[in-house]
Amino acid sequence: MTQDYEVEFVERSDREARFLVRGISPAFANGIRRAMIADVPTFSVDTVRVIENSSVMFDEQIGLRLGLVPLTTDLDDFEVGDEVTLSIDVSGPETAYSGDLVSSDSLVGPADDNIPIIDLKDGQRLEVEADAVLDRGREHAKHQGGVAVGYRHLQRVEVVGDKGEFEDDETHILRGVIEEQAAEHVDGDADDGDLVLTEEFDSDLTKRYPGKELEVHDVENAFVFHAETDGSLSVEELTLRAVDSIRSRADELRDAVQL
Amino acid sequence: MSYKCSRCKRDVTLDEYGGVRCPYCGHRVLLKERSRDVKEVDVK
Numbered sequence: 651m652t653q654d655y656e657v658e659f660v661e662r663s664d665r666e667a668r669f670l671v672r673g674i675s676p677a678f679a680n681g682i683r684r685a686m687i688a689d690v691p692t693f694s695v696d697t698v699r700v701i702e703n704s705s706v707m708f709d710e711q712i713g714l715r716l717g718l719v720p721l722t723t724d725l726d727d728f729e730v731g732d733e734v735t736l737s738i739d740v741s742g743p744e745t746a747y748s749g750d751l752v753s754s755d756s757l758v759g760p761a762d763d764n765i766p767i768i769d770l771k772d773g774q775r776l777e778v779e780a781d782a783v784l785d786r787g788r789e790h791a792k793h794q795g796g797v798a799v800g801y802r803h804l805q806r807v808e809v810v811g812d813k814g815e816f817e818d819d820e821t822h823i824l825r826g827v828i829e830e831q832a833a834e835h836v837d838g839d840a841d842d843g844d845l846v847l848t849e850e851f852d853s854d855l856t857k858r859y860p861g862k863e864l865e866v867h868d869v870e871n872a873f874v875f876h877a878e879t880d881g882s883l884s885v886e887e888l889t890l891r892a893v894d895s896i897r898s899r900a901d902e903l904r905d906a907v908q909l
Numbered sequence: 910m911s912y913k914c915s916r917c918k919r920d921v922t923l924d925e926y927g928g929v930r931c932p933y934c935g936h937r938v939l940l941k942e943r944s945r946d947v948k949e950v951d952v953k
Contacts (some may be wrong), residue, residue: 699947
């Protein structure tokens with residue numbers, strides 16, 4: 651059985667996106683969310699060899715900080731379990747940043763150069779060699795590529811009439827994305843089914859539809875995802891890899907139960 | 910075993926007869942130096 655899903659991007663940048671998916675069940679939406687968090691592998695420092703650490707922090711704390719630095723990951727060239735060595739050598743007085751990490755492989759390196767690791771005072775030095783391993787978020791949170799992944803039901807806002815003369819315009823907060831029914835509002839040019847970011851009207855429906863009586867309904871089987879990555883992958887890659895991992899597990903299950 | 914005197918900051922080597930005392934300034938507080946071995950730490 652195959653089923654077509656409708657996907658529409660509302661907002662999109664390299665690390666963050668908001669997209670609408672129609673035709674999926676709540677369980678499947680949650681499956682995608684979980685796969686984006688736990689099933690897409692990313693590189694992360696897993697062992698460190700401390701050659702010199704005369705800073706004020708213990709080796710283990712430095713190791714944990716290095717482990718949490720997002721490393722760029724190219725999933726076409728590596729598979730789970732692959733290792734890449736990085737090194738850092740900084741002498742005080744200076745702050746050691748993630749950008750000081752030198753990688754043995756040009757495909758793997760810090761996604762951001764400005765993550766502080768430790769502030770070194772005069773005479774202090776940090777020299778460390780670190781092995782980064784490609785693994786999944788379900789093994790350790792440092793391997794999570796998706797850091798803020800969530801979804802909401804798409805909500806349809808309908809104007810059902812005017813508010814009574816003496817009724818107060820109480821704030822009506824709605825976050826994410828709404829689907830508009832063709833109706834009068836401040837802009838006056840809504841088409842039926844328009845997707846509008848609630849940020850455009852401060853997430854307050856009374857600002858978009860002043861003096862109107864509204865009804866808000868969940869749109870069945872339509873979910874608006876909001877996804878953000880830590881920089882190790884693009885949000886597009888993260889989503890596609892997550893869906894691929896669900897597909898491959900479904901195939902595996904189908905093959906396993908066939909007699 | 911190498912130590913460093915906490916008062917005069919000089920390197921001190923202890924033997925079994927001298928007791929814990931800096932041979933240069935007589936100070937009794939010695940700090941142990943970090944070993945030069947490479948230490949491997951698991952990031953978990």
